[in-house]
Amino acid sequence: MQRRALLRAALAAPPLILATSAAWTGGGTPFATGVASGDPWPDSLLLWTRLAPQPLAPFFGMAPEATPELTWEVAEDPSFRRIAAAGQVVVSAAEGFSAHVEAGGLRPSRDYWYRFRLGGEVSPTGHARTAPDPVSRPERLRFLTAGCQHIEHGWFTAWRHAAAEEAIDFVFHYGDYIYEYAGRQPGQPGGFGPVVRSAAGGKCRALADYRRRYAQYQSDPDLQAAMAAHACIPSFDDHEVENNWAGEQSEADGRSARHPMAMPREEFLALREAAFQAWWEAMPLRPAQRPRGAGILAHRRFRYGRLLDLHVLDTRQYRDDQPCGDVNGPACAEVARPDAQMLGAAQEAWLLENAARSEARWQVLAQQVMLMPRRLANDGIAPDKWDGAPAARQRLLEGLAARGLAPPVVLTGDIHNAWAGEVPVAEGGPSRAVEFVATSITSGGDGTETTPGATAALARNPHIRFFNNRRGYCLHEARPDRLETVFRAVAAVTRPDAGREDRGRFVVEAGRAELLPA
Template identity: 60%
Template structure:
């Protein structure tokens, strides 16, 4: 039996066993419910997609859940009515010291997802939270507030992870992340879902087929909701969400492979002879952004308005770090030179080229000026480092194809004397560690920043320690100090003296229960840009 089906079956059985008592107790909720609200009556356990927290602040964080007693059915198996959900945040796991509580409304327009922006809490400490719908109680999640403004924490510890193709393997990496100690946050750089249709057994396609996507390629809002429900049903992923706060972003596959601004991948060239017009593509973007918001622990500021969403944001962790969560998809120009990997054409050198868009770029540069953080983290999606590929080609989907946009950011770092810039990225399904120079095309220019690229959770299957392409990348790019094509994630710990990043690798993902291994460890010293072996 497929692992998702097994997990859902287990959850449904648990709900059904408790169903008689639960339905009787639900009636008792009526006096506390708001007038006019339908009372929740569930055929089975409604919290099948788990709980999450995110975007920590010194006085609180977001907590999330979604009512979905039958998550792979239309509407998650929930009635199309607004339903009350109570929530509690406590100082202890037994909930004997309640710090905050209230009632939220799970609305059908948002797939019965609940986003609560908890405030009024103490800084720099863990809290526990849970939800209740009628007599049913969710699992307990653990969140953590950020340090107070001006506070000097001893350290900041976080994970960078993403690219989790469901069909390509098991989410064992998330079970290891769930057990990582004392994380302040998990930065999910994107590709939380993949939009591709489900592959039948034996059907050829990209990557291995270990599990199967449900449904066709995601186009409509119900398509995207089903895909998120399938991914969110994975118990390893649920465990990681319950254990740590997340800073979620998105890359391309939450919408469409290699989309850029108003442009679909289906551009009327090569494999896509029939182009999708921008006025049609916005409909898909609107559906994708709504489903992303519905399933991520983010604040109300990220509620999409049709095809527009504001997902970039800034978080401070006392004087230790300022984190800029960026969006390198929505505001960029279309990939130059027809996308793909090829030598740069004149189009790639346009001085007005945009990767972040003018407004986000100005916002970033403003935030880099006078930052309180000893470490300034650019948490984004695609590699910023100089990365020459075979035959002197570059990837047209990465910062290499937008050199003018990259140079404006690097010049901004230099002009503002921003302390210790560290770039986080993913997307390429390999682990990379690199020094970024003030002029990336000039090997003699000074080092100005450091980049850590996390490999994929599962995308492309088991992978390998090294590949011929990896050997070529290291030979052509002396500023890249690591190439590893296993699956895994990064764990970073910043102190006043240094940031240490461990590249965690799994020897396989096409089978379950892979052990946690260390592929490499690098150190960035305070005041000295560039990677050093740890």
Template identity: 40%
Template structure:
């Protein structure tokens, strides 16, 4: 996929080489902000974005503030007509598509259109107009033709960006790269908590307090929270730089949600179904994503979908919250051993999505079957974690029962019948190239997917899983208040010793990943940031691992992709 000659954003990044510890450049957020016409800031305060690239179309998004009264979530302001334009050059001398759309308080003055009639595998520039006021310029790219065979696909991978817990340095670093085709966000794009809850480090300090200044419960709250996140300059820059492919995890509604409720939904907080519907409505309004297969509002909240990059890769994005059964509560002394975790009547995917996922894992679809997986699928046994560290680990990941026995019942470990169905499908049909990319757990992992973890590595693996760390949300060292690479080392060593399929684990760092796919291999590069409280913190390459085509095993890579 060729880069365009004219770029919306200035070229500035110096990418890491194969040497451990080589850093990335760290310019201020303003250095890579999208080109902003004079006077656009008041009207287009929340930037521009694109998403869900197909060969001939891509979703374009913005939000307008036509009057001072038309604040997000206010339900006020006039109905207006916004124009949009797509061009092959950043000066818009060669406009190829344009249109008009009406917006107003009924949709929180957001604009989302499916720009079609485009050429496959092509960079474009886009912008919006409200009268004489012009938005910042965004850049996007269509997917390759379905029957094509790209030499490579390269994706930025992020998850768990809590604004109260720090600055979005991971977004800044990704926005400075020139070599990506898209950005994949695996969930927890925002958080529902109010100020003083779940902030930075052991004391939950608010680096940037949430707005509104309380937990999000109703539509106006979720709209305001989305608006606050989209005013972050690093997030705006990354949205303007690349198309995004997103899914949600739990915090887009509330913590540890399932189909009928959530851990963080209390009896005095109203009807859960109504809360979730309003959170989903705000997500549909504020995100550059197709729900129910369209960019229209109000036609449903189905989020699981596929994005194809020719015959090289197909990305299937899962929704593992909307349809899942309630998590096992732990009636037995050892919750992980509760037989309910393997009850085939319980599900994490739901029946329809399970059938759809198995279709995604068909060998004739694409070489790499990449699954955008909000919660970890690899089995994990924490039985040997030191007892004094169990509570801190739980504070980060929710993984451990009180005595440290195996299973995270909020992940696939709590729904083992569904996991077995997926892995059995891969084995029985001889599927190769199954690659799960995962967020949620605020730590970095690489694991093979054994058919029988108890005897592994004597048996076979169904595929591999690469897990990216959080952008800002607290990890183990943050909860403990411990220096990096001290207390976490014992936990990591115990986990790896008890789980021979786990090839890499880092409980201490925040950052992002880059997934590089070629016909020969799939490689994940992990990058870490410094102090989340430092807006200009450096970004450093940490580790690179790969899986060779047809192997379903993980090996070391020489260094990050260039």
């Protein structure tokens, strides 16, 4: 409760303005987009902030030639009486005035509080917990899965509730942190979902566009509260770059040269380079994840003692283009390709090798698009999901089983609904994993409890056991003998005051690929 009260006070307090710095061109607090921490290790945390006194202005209101030095502090208590680590970091326009600090020398399984200073200006206070010692045997681990937060479709109320969750070790953000679409006005046709508040600017086409979009999202107080309250382990899906991009191909490539969004490969890679740079600048990511040209190392592993290994996967950068023209419907011949790729050969080998060496009780695959087979109406598939590359799904699941590993738990997002089910290699086969698909924070608007299409899908796919169409997130708790997941929702996102509601609760017993009601 002390931590929650401190965070609320820090985020609600008016900014402390003691003097106008030559580093920025106008008034306002330089920490207007908040603070965050991420990628927790047993001995260190990644601390993030951005200097942005005017988030939507060019260079966020900073003088482009400025190279200000920030001071950072990590403490063992929220009052900062016991300082555990401290230092300075210089930021510049080259990386969007973002700071990425690896704060080392910390102890495993400990709560820490952190903040930044620029002269007399003090940032909000953030909180994070380090990972356990790799050889320890934790009694429990609590974590969240969330993503898909289209700012136009509603208020980030679910993030406010996520910020208030107690004893959270990390938040896995599966992606779609921003949406790249051009901003719409309420009542304007086109796009999908309602317009509750407008995105700033046109469609993201350059680094400045992406930077501005992140700054707008991160100006939201509910998102700021969640990022300050818990360590985040971020990944990306498609909208951080472009809807349904795949590998080195734009959404429209290979579909229609006359498509209004079609672009040559070289042009798309330039877009991807700008998008990855903006994503890295805006996320609490370590220097190892700094992009190199149009590529970025986003897949990585986190060890939580001998209780759980979290494998963060990248299902966009190395995949094949979606088959069948990326149109939901009957599977075309291309779907049957035996060499189909979703992770790419190198990432697939990395995952199997790391999982084979693991001593953890739980193997958790944190990724983006639905792994479970899912038959749509008229025997159709959604080719953007793993159903578009069933050979890749088979290699993954059979590769894990061949190494003697217990069935994994899969965390997913992307489709703006909550789902839970068992994962066979192919329809009707034995289950090889359990999958929890988190719904969106806002994307799709308020939603409903169910839909006619979902009711038919549950009947058509008996291995899928749960569906809900409200907005929210997933809360998971792993123990040595069981992993429990709660689907948490808000009644509405078109108003900012909706309460939290639970819509489903399930259990997976260790060593079994069976989904049980809690």
